[in-house]
Amino acid sequence: MQDTGDMATGPSRLHAGIDLGSTGIKMLVIDDAGTELAAAQVPTPWRVGEGGTTDIDAGDLLAAVRALIDLVDAELAPLTADPLTSLAVAGMGETGILIDADGVAAGPGFAWFDPRGWEQIAAFPAVVREEFAGRTGLPLGAQVSVAKLAWLRDQGTSLQGLRWLDLPEFVVAALGGDVALELSLASRTGLIDQDSGAAWPAMLDALGVDADLLPPLRGGGLPWGVASDALGPRVAGAALTVAGHDHLVAAQANGTLDADGYHVSLGTAEVLLRVLDAPLGFAARQRLADALINEVRHVVPGKHVLVAGVKTGLLLRRALHAAGISDRAGRDALDDAVMALSYEGELPAGAIEVTGARNDDGVLRLTLHAEASPAEIFGAVLRHSNDEIAQLIAAMDREVAPATHSTLTGGWAGMASVRRARAEVLPNPSLSTREQDVAYGAADMARRLVSASVPS
Numbered sequence: 001m002q003d004t005g006d007m008a009t010g011p012s013r014l015h016a017g018i019d020l021g022s023t024g025i026k027m028l029v030i031d032d033a034g035t036e037l038a039a040a041q042v043p044t045p046w047r048v049g050e051g052g053t054t055d056i057d058a059g060d061l062l063a064a065v066r067a068l069i070d071l072v073d074a075e076l077a078p079l080t081a082d083p084l085t086s087l088a089v090a091g092m093g094e095t096g097i098l099i100d101a102d103g104v105a106a107g108p109g110f111a112w113f114d115p116r117g118w119e120q121i122a123a124f125p126a127v128v129r130e131e132f133a134g135r136t137g138l139p140l141g142a143q144v145s146v147a148k149l150a151w152l153r154d155q156g157t158s159l160q161g162l163r164w165l166d167l168p169e170f171v172v173a174a175l176g177g178d179v180a181l182e183l184s185l186a187s188r189t190g191l192i193d194q195d196s197g198a199a200w201p202a203m204l205d206a207l208g209v210d211a212d213l214l215p216p217l218r219g220g221g222l223p224w225g226v227a228s229d230a231l232g233p234r235v236a237g238a239a240l241t242v243a244g245h246d247h248l249v250a251a252q253a254n255g256t257l258d259a260d261g262y263h264v265s266l267g268t269a270e271v272l273l274r275v276l277d278a279p280l281g282f283a284a285r286q287r288l289a290d291a292l293i294n295e296v297r298h299v300v301p302g303k304h305v306l307v308a309g310v311k312t313g314l315l316l317r318r319a320l321h322a323a324g325i326s327d328r329a330g331r332d333a334l335d336d337a338v339m340a341l342s343y344e345g346e347l348p349a350g351a352i353e354v355t356g357a358r359n360d361d362g363v364l365r366l367t368l369h370a371e372a373s374p375a376e377i378f379g380a381v382l383r384h385s386n387d388e389i390a391q392l393i394a395a396m397d398r399e400v401a402p403a404t405h406s407t408l409t410g411g412w413a414g415m416a417s418v419r420r421a422r423a424e425v426l427p428n429p430s431l432s433t434r435e436q437d438v439a440y441g442a443a444d445m446a447r448r449l450v451s452a453s454v455p456s
Contacts, residue, residue, distance in 0.1 A: 028440055028443050038072050044064070054113065056095070086238055113268075145190055164215075188294075246438045262405070293306060339420070378417065404428065
């Protein structure tokens with residue numbers, strides 16, 4: 001944590017951000033000046049099944065959040081017993097939970113990379129499949145939330161009378177906040193028409209539901225009620241808000257992202273983000289979707305974003321596991337070994353073939369035509385993801401002016417070999433100085449929720 005100065009007078013008001021991430025759930029507490037006071041992380045409690053199926057039980061999720069709050073509470077205890085003044089929750093897109101009229105979960109939440117739903121989206125009416133990308137700004141695939149809703153329906157879950165909440169909204173509701181949808185997260189579901197900002201009737205009809213499936217829509221950072229004491233006294237009474245989609249919140253952590261830059265978040269998914277002043281329209285969304293690029297709503301009111309992703313983090317993690325590396329020391333040693341090689345490696349061209357980085361894939365496939373060290377394999381995975389990123393950049397450059405600079409964030413950006421690789425394809429890359437951009441961005445949004453004016 002940063003130096004908090006003289007604690008004799010105690011810190012000022014406390015503001016927290018929670019990041020519901022694909023690998024871990026993080027929480028960060030700051031004061032009115034933005035000074036970081038406490039932080040903690042717990043694993044995201046996924047249940048992993050055959051064929052890459054991955055889901056989360058609502059009770060397990062809330063137990064993990066409670067454990068996280070307890071860890072932060074213990075870290076804050078020597079500094080202050082004051083409760084949080086405000087709390088914001090950000091998190092991954094696509095994953096959500098159906099709730100009944102009493103707020104009780106009616107099923108699990110599915111990871112954005114869970115493959116279930118392919119058969120269901122193939123059975124959508126032709127007009128829905130043809131117009132999906134242009135209406136929603138998303139490529140039609142199993143990743144979008146509507147695929148999971150259709151899968152649940154076909155497994156016997158009646159969607160009538162249920163409501164959809166994305167994970168951050170579900171956690172905020174469990175904390176005692178309003179039942180409402182945040183626009184940047186709702187944009188990831190496939191239920192929203194990006195031009196109108198409202199539910200897309202044809203998609204609702206395809207699911208056999210009406211607009212009651214969607215709670216009221218509102219922008220990120222707006223008031224979402226007040227926390228109860230359900231998860232402990234430290235959060236009781238805190239003003240609540242949903243910050244929004246994690247990558248977009250991270251992009252705001254160091255100030256407003258300008259339209260000329262990429263924000264590149266290197267987590268389980270690697271996401272390139274560009275800010276737009278207005279939507280690009282139906283035809284452009286169709287073209288971008290062909291390249292697996294999204295055009296959706298930003299957490300900043302009135303703004304839209306281009307979101308281009310590759311599954312770099314998944315592939316890098318699997319490359320580490322294949323090499324028997326499961327700790328930070330092993331990762332750092334591998335990083336040094338990759339950096340001892342040239343960017344292209346020392347094997348002949350074509351000695352290692354890699355696939356899997358596309359956002360509709362995520363399965364690491366290696367073909368070795370020569371003996372290869374873990375460092376050579378890791379470098380080949382990075383070059384493969386670079387090739388995919390170059391194609392994404394080319395597709396975006398056909399719709400908007402090319403970006404002039406990039407900011408790298410996320411856990412994988414801490415590796416020198418990853419930064420070196422990205423310098424080959426990204427314009428003028430620099431590294432964020434924050435360790436937890438999403439949690440900090442959420443905490444700062446919480447601070448702004450209760451502050452008429454805050455220090456810059």
